[in-house]
Amino acid sequence: MSTSKTHDGGTAAHAVHPVSGGPIVQLPTAFGEFVAQAWTDLETGAEHLAVSSPKAPAAGKAPLVRLHSECLTGDVFGSYRCDCGEQLAYALELIAEEGGTLLYLRGQEGRGIGLANKIKAYALQEAGFDTVEANEQLGLPVDARCYKAAAQILAEMDLHEIRLLSNNPDKQNRLAAAGVKVVEMVPTEVPSREENLRYLQTKKDRMDHLLTLGDTEPASIAFELDQD
Numbered sequence: 001m002s003t004s005k006t007h008d009g010g011t012a013a014h015a016v017h018p019v020s021g022g023p024i025v026q027l028p029t030a031f032g033e034f035v036a037q038a039w040t041d042l043e044t045g046a047e048h049l050a051v052s053s054p055k056a057p058a059a060g061k062a063p064l065v066r067l068h069s070e071c072l073t074g075d076v077f078g079s080y081r082c083d084c085g086e087q088l089a090y091a092l093e094l095i096a097e098e099g100g101t102l103l104y105l106r107g108q109e110g111r112g113i114g115l116a117n118k119i120k121a122y123a124l125q126e127a128g129f130d131t132v133e134a135n136e137q138l139g140l141p142v143d144a145r146c147y148k149a150a151a152q153i154l155a156e157m158d159l160h161e162i163r164l165l166s167n168n169p170d171k172q173n174r175l176a177a178a179g180v181k182v183v184e185m186v187p188t189e190v191p192s193r194e195e196n197l198r199y200l201q202t203k204k205d206r207m208d209h210l211l212t213l214g215d216t217e218p219a220s221i222a223f224e225l226d227q228d
């Protein structure tokens, strides 16, 4: 098995995980007509869901892709502690309109620390720590998410060059390390709320997320990546 360099200079035994895709089925939703396909990460057993619009992207445009990390509190309960639920809705609306795929990545709760730990981190945040410090207090990584299965799923779906719907430049780096080329970052910023402003500010300041949070020039975050 060949080894490859990751973007941060480390070596990975393999840049992707083997995956297995199931049948493609119709998935009519409140956001539009989609097709869905379940994918199993054969390395971890995690089951992910690809939700795609049957619409073809506009001529000359790479398909829009959102890698959405599971967030039970945000996605299912509409929690305002984060912006996941609103980002999920925004992404599905945009993909229904423009064509593309949302890959719903399960087992990535709380940036990969799990649901129970995420709620523990919330308790620490209520005691005054920010989202990064709270994970550090728990002795957990700030971002433990793995995109090796995601990259392989995209490759098997023939999504080799994509427009990535994300504010997180690190996702682009990790996909590049796994051989998926992000030709454009498309911002997904949804309006901040009183309840999640500190969380979003921390993502912007400490995790380099491309968020404006009411600053001027929101258009500046829709940049074309200069890649060769």
Ligand SMILES: [Zn+2]
Residues within 6 Å of the ligand: 071, 073, 074, 075, 082, 083, 084, 085
């Ligand atoms: Zn969330």
